Amino acid sequence: MAELDLPPRPSIEKTLQLEVPLLIPGLTDRQDGCLDRLESALAKRTGVSRAHVQREQDPPLLCLHYDPSHLSCTELQQMAERAGAEIANRYRHEIFLIEGMDCSDCALVITHSLARMPGILDARASYAAQTLQVEYDAHQTSRLAIKRRLTHLGYQVPLFGISRWLVDNAELLFSLLAGMSLTLGWLVELLTGWSSAISLGFYLAAYVLGGWHVALHSWRALRQQRFDVDLLMLAAALGAAALGQFAEGALLLFLFSLGHALEERALERAKSSIRALERLSPRHALVQRGDQEVLQPVEEIAIGDLVVVRPGERFPVDGTVIAGQSAVNQAPITGESLPVDKLPGDLVYAGSVNGQGALRVNVSRLARDSTLARVTRMVEQAQAQKSPTQQVTERFMAWFVPAVLLIDLLLIVLPPLFGVPFSTSFLRAMTFLVAASPCALALGTPSAILAGIARAARGGVLVKGGLHLENLGRLDVLAFDKTGTLTYGRLSVTDVIPDPATETLPDELLALAAAVEKHSVHPLARAVVREAEERRLALPEASAVQAVDGRGVQAQIQGAPTWAGSPRWFEESGWHLSPALSDLVNRLEQDGKTTILVRQEAGFAGLIAMADSVRPEARAAISGLREKGIRRILILSGDSERIAARVADQVGIDEYRAELLPQDKLAAIHELVEKHRAVAMVGDGVNDAPALANATVGVAMGGAGSDTALETADVALMSSNLERLPFAVGLGGATRRVIRQNLAVALGVIVILSLASITGWAGIGAAILFHEGSTLLVVLNSLRLLSFREG
Numbered sequence: 001m002a003e004l005d006l007p008p009r010p011s012i013e014k015t016l017q018l019e020v021p022l023l024i025p026g027l028t029d030r031q032d033g034c035l036d037r038l039e040s041a042l043a044k045r046t047g048v049s050r051a052h053v054q055r056e057q058d059p060p061l062l063c064l065h066y067d068p069s070h071l072s073c074t075e076l077q078q079m080a081e082r083a084g085a086e087i088a089n090r091y092r093h094e095i096f097l098i099e100g101m102d103c104s105d106c107a108l109v110i111t112h113s114l115a116r117m118p119g120i121l122d123a124r125a126s127y128a129a130q131t132l133q134v135e136y137d138a139h140q141t142s143r144l145a146i147k148r149r150l151t152h153l154g155y156q157v158p159l160f161g162i163s164r165w166l167v168d169n170a171e172l173l174f175s176l177l178a179g180m181s182l183t184l185g186w187l188v189e190l191l192t193g194w195s196s197a198i199s200l201g202f203y204l205a206a207y208v209l210g211g212w213h214v215a216l217h218s219w220r221a222l223r224q225q226r227f228d229v230d231l232l233m234l235a236a237a238l239g240a241a242a243l244g245q246f247a248e249g250a251l252l253l254f255l256f257s258l259g260h261a262l263e264e265r266a267l268e269r270a271k272s273s274i275r276a277l278e279r280l281s282p283r284h285a286l287v288q289r290g291d292q293e294v295l296q297p298v299e300e301i302a303i304g305d306l307v308v309v310r311p312g313e314r315f316p317v318d319g320t321v322i323a324g325q326s327a328v329n330q331a332p333i334t335g336e337s338l339p340v341d342k343l344p345g346d347l348v349y350a351g352s353v354n355g356q357g358a359l360r361v362n363v364s365r366l367a368r369d370s371t372l373a374r375v376t377r378m379v380e381q382a383q384a385q386k387s388p389t390q391q392v393t394e395r396f397m398a399w400f401v402p403a404v405l406l407i408d409l410l411l412i413v414l415p416p417l418f419g420v421p422f423s424t425s426f427l428r429a430m431t432f433l434v435a436a437s438p439c440a441l442a443l444g445t446p447s448a449i450l451a452g453i454a455r456a457a458r459g460g461v462l463v464k465g466g467l468h469l470e471n472l473g474r475l476d477v478l479a480f481d482k483t484g485t486l487t488y489g490r491l492s493v494t495d496v497i498p499d500p501a502t503e504t505l506p507d508e509l510l511a512l513a514a515a516v517e518k519h520s521v522h523p524l525a526r527a528v529v530r531e532a533e534e535r536r537l538a539l540p541e542a543s544a545v546q547a548v549d550g551r552g553v554q555a556q557i558q559g560a561p562t563w564a565g566s567p568r569w570f571e572e573s574g575w576h577l578s579p580a581l582s583d584l585v586n587r588l589e590q591d592g593k594t595t596i597l598v599r600q601e602a603g604f605a606g607l608i609a610m611a612d613s614v615r616p617e618a619r620a621a622i623s624g625l626r627e628k629g630i631r632r633i634l635i636l637s638g639d640s641e642r643i644a645a646r647v648a649d650q651v652g653i654d655e656y657r658a659e660l661l662p663q664d665k666l667a668a669i670h671e672l673v674e675k676h677r678a679v680a681m682v683g684d685g686v687n688d689a690p691a692l693a694n695a696t697v698g699v700a701m702g703g704a705g706s707d708t709a710l711e712t713a714d715v716a717l718m719s720s721n722l723e724r725l726p727f728a729v730g731l732g733g734a735t736r737r738v739i740r741q742n743l744a745v746a747l748g749v750i751v752i753l754s755l756a757s758i759t760g761w762a763g764i765g766a767a768i769l770f771h772e773g774s775t776l777l778v779v780l781n782s783l784r785l786l787s788f789r790e791g
Helices: 033-043 074-089 104-115 145-152 161-192 197-223 229-242 246-278 371-384 390-417 422-436 439-459 468-472 481-487 506-517 521-536 567-572 579-590 620-626 641-651 661-673 689-694 708-710 724-759 763-785
Strands: 014-019 048-054 062-067 091-097 121-127 131-137 284-290 294-295 306-309 319-323 326-328 340-342 359-363 461-463 476-479 487-498 542-548 552-558 560-565 593-598 603-614 634-637 655-657 679-683 697-701 714-716
Touching: 033 062, 033 074, 033 091, 048 229, 062 074, 062 422, 091 104, 091 145, 091 714, 104 121, 104 131, 104 145, 131 145, 161 246, 161 521, 197 229, 197 246, 229 246, 229 390, 229 422, 246 763, 319 521, 319 560, 319 641, 326 560, 371 439, 371 461, 371 567, 390 422, 390 439, 390 468, 390 603, 390 724, 422 724, 422 763, 439 461, 439 763, 461 468, 461 603, 461 724, 468 697, 468 724, 476 481, 476 567, 476 661, 481 487, 481 679, 487 506, 506 521, 506 542, 506 552, 506 560, 506 593, 506 603, 521 593, 560 567, 567 593, 579 603, 603 641, 620 641, 620 724, 634 641, 634 661, 634 697, 641 714, 661 679, 661 689, 679 689, 689 708, 714 724, 724 763
Parallel strands: 476 634, 476 679, 634 655, 679 697, 697 714
Antiparallel strands: 014 062, 048 062, 091 131, 121 131, 284 294, 284 306, 306 359, 319 359, 326 340, 461 714, 487 603, 542 552, 552 560, 560 593, 593 603
């Protein structure tokens, strides 16, 4: 049979876009595995040729390519909604606030234990934040099962009121009671001159009270096949009891539990700094409902509602000002030291403080999606991420603690073989257990990271983890995007120069140009009109306005023809510039400025020059970065050579690369990373995403107003103020110094005390005091970062 030559079938594929948050409510992470599951589930359906999520959009969009001959748009939407509901119902995300997680080892125990549960897809416990983040398959496990596992491990979800207070302060209360029992036992022994059953009873009570939490921690770790510091302390205390030294053992448990409680109190300062972010946003807001103003919980406010913010009140939601003007203190969000004037059309952020004027705000985000809420979540997630130093320390401790137990066993067994009394060798072994316990080592890094991230958030800098905070402190190269980073990213008028042959004044020339240009949407036209508005000039009426694409605008003003446009337009039209005017245009354009000429029938009235203005704080910021130890600073720009050169000269940067496409910037970052220790890329987070992602540290500007900046960068400056950058780099350097100091103190004390205990130079009492003292010292040293100064 002969084959027929049929024409190719025309493409009938259509596309449907749906908002992902409507399909999977509560989704907060754009890299969440549920997005992949949604794509996979829908891509397999008959009639769907492709399904993919546009994660860079806000909110993320599900894009479905389908054949309308198999599926209608309504059927496809219903299919997507069912698939989203199935995924949302099956794959759950929970954040648990944990009670009783009072040591860094506890976070490891919880993470390892939950990771072995069927159905747990991801589990991350943070000692610093006292939280557990879990993703799980509801077909295989449940929230109740997770809570049961936590309870089985000895932990609880939060309690409130007096119960909460008792749980929060239980270890401190137990340790204080242990101290009282120890003191009473010692007084009885001192007054009677000999040890009695009464003094022994007090010592045993001190053992129980001081050792209760120590034993709980040890038992939890052992059940997960882990050896921790608490086990070393418990073994030392029991060893002292075996030698009849109940007073020394009780002292050990009392000081260890007291030190532990005080360390947690100290760390609570850093945790409070982060939790304070959550309290910045008010719980209720005044909402316009028709002619009435109604007080409503912020959770009930919808996008598009009108919120009234009175003088002195905090903004409850993100939104856009539609009426009123006021100076707003944005310091809690952006770190800006001075209030920012807000006019209709300006963005405002939840948690900011209104000044003297009442404002009406159109809500642009739900309360749970506000910039403040997202920053708070990201800071909490950042605490759960471990820095490289912390990971190395934990790997070291994983074999160090068993090694200490082995050495201790040898210290008990070997010396008696060489004639040393067993009681002496045993006591030295117990002292060695205390001396070699790496408590300060375990807390030195996470406490510094916690304090550093908290201080950064308070200063308007979002750091997404300890890795990035440490890397900020070791930078030696920093590359800047130009547009929107070193400059404002929009044109503004720099020069208004009337033709000397006329009697036109600068304001008259600007008003004439603005009258013509206000009918155009070109960026140059908008810059001219904005300058006239800022000078509050009265504009003459323009009629018969006609725009010439890429050239300029012509109109009638008071019956006289008037033109405003590029010099090339006038030259091409046969209106040649005078030598003086031509030289002026050339000189301004060589400086990287763009010019437009204004002409009336009688001749040229003058010219207006524009440029993308450099941020006024840029030069000081560059100087501050050099003072912080950044050895090489350069500009990576897509603009022309002369414009990049002008900006580099204005901000004090010697090296620049111009006319770069996004892939060229990426290649430049790869080259720098290969040659140097650590490289940062600073951009606006939109078109610089590839370069930001491939630098050692990607820093985005204006995180408070840009979802892209918050999502793509490792570090986000919440304001668009470059002064935040030297602060962030300085804080990173200070954090690394504190970590090194902490590790030096911890390791130094371990080495010196261990040698002293083995040789008998230090008794168990001295070991206890130095051990606990070093642990408190590293925590207090870390907390100095909370008061890090920006200078």
